[in-house]
Amino acid sequence: MKVAIVTGGSSGIGQSAAIEIAKRGAGVILTYGNNQQGGLETAALIEKEGGTAVALPLDVGESAAFPAFRDTVAEVLRDTWQRDTFDFLINNAGFGQPSSIADTSEELFDRLMRVLLKGPYFLTQRLLPLLADGGAIVNTSSNYAAATSVEPGYAAYASMKGGLDVLTRYMAKEFAPRGIRVNAVSPGMTRTRIGDDAFTRFPEIIPAITAKTALGRAGEPDDIGAVIATLVSDESRWVTAQNIEISGGYNL
Template sequence: MKVAVVTGASSGIGQSAAIQIAKRGVGVILTYSSNEQGAKSTVAHIQQLGGTAVALPLDLGDTAGFPAFRDAVADALRETWQRESFDHLVNNAGFAGMAMIEDTSEELFDKLTSGLFKGPFFLTQTLLPLLADGGAIVNVTSSSTLPAVTVPGYSVYASVKGAVVVLTRYMAKEFSARRIRVNSVAPGATRTRFADDAFARNPEIIPELASTFALGRVGEPDDIGMVIATLVSEEGRWITGQDIQVSGGQNL
């Protein structure tokens, strides 16, 4: 049985990706930071589908903890799947943060850079020895990197996600020697707990926002989760080095 590691899978896009991957008969090691209950719900959902999943804590802002996380992944692989390696890595975990450039603190800048770029970079590096040859990586980026989706206040967030787009291409080049494919998916506005549950707190913004999408609605987690599952699967075997917009034609 193949196994995937999906970060930030206690809710939203990560939760959807973990479930959609599991539906294809793949075991899942999923991570959470603060929302342990959400992670347990994801595991329970996968088990109800007849799949196998394990939840592990992970703080992407703490690179010093990555070797211990790698050991925990190795233990889970041996104990649950009798394997020494895994096949797919989904770097999904993240968070939003916004401020106008003139108001951006160094603390916010460092938090976003560390959690959204440094974290995935060194987590991937740390897990590479456990990632099987011929495997696949998907990094979650953002449509905010596009000129048509330039929203004031997201300069650091979008710039860091843009760095992940470039990193994805370099990973695809360097890891190709091991036949490991690397792509990124760029969601548009999606109905998740993102940005401190913005949609749940401000439902009145949804109709106006929906009108900016060519397909007439904001995204749902499964819109992106299904694409991630496709990219790591056999159907995505000839796709690498791409940043794929999964945004329903936002601001098309």
């Protein structure tokens, strides 16, 4: 059985990706930050459908915790799947907080950097010895990093996601000798808990988003999760170093 690690699997895109990957027959190790209940619910949903999942706590903004997390992953792989490697890594965990350049504090900038760029960099580095040859990595980026989707208030957030886009290509190059494929997905505006549940708190923003979207609606987590699951599957065996926008044609 293939095994995937999905960070930020307690809700939204990460939860959908974990469930979609499990539906295709892989075991899942998913992580949660502050939302333990969501993490356990995701694991329960997978197991209800006959899959196998383990939920683990992880703050991707605290790289000092990565060695202990790696050891825990190794134990879970042995105990749950009788393996010493896993196959797919989904670097998805993150947060968003809009702030103009004029108002952004160094504290917010540094936190965005630690979670959105430094975290995926060093978590991947730490887990790489456990990642099986022929495996796959997907990094969750954002269409805010695209030249066609610049929105005021997201300079710091988009800069980190732009760095992740570059990192994706370098990972693809460096890991290719081991047959490991690396791609990114760039969701458009999607109904998730990111930004403190902005969609729920500010429903008035939805009509403006749909008006800018060619397919005429806001994105849903399953729109993204299905693509992530496809990218780690053998169907995408000849796809690497790509950044796929999943936005329904935002600003098209």
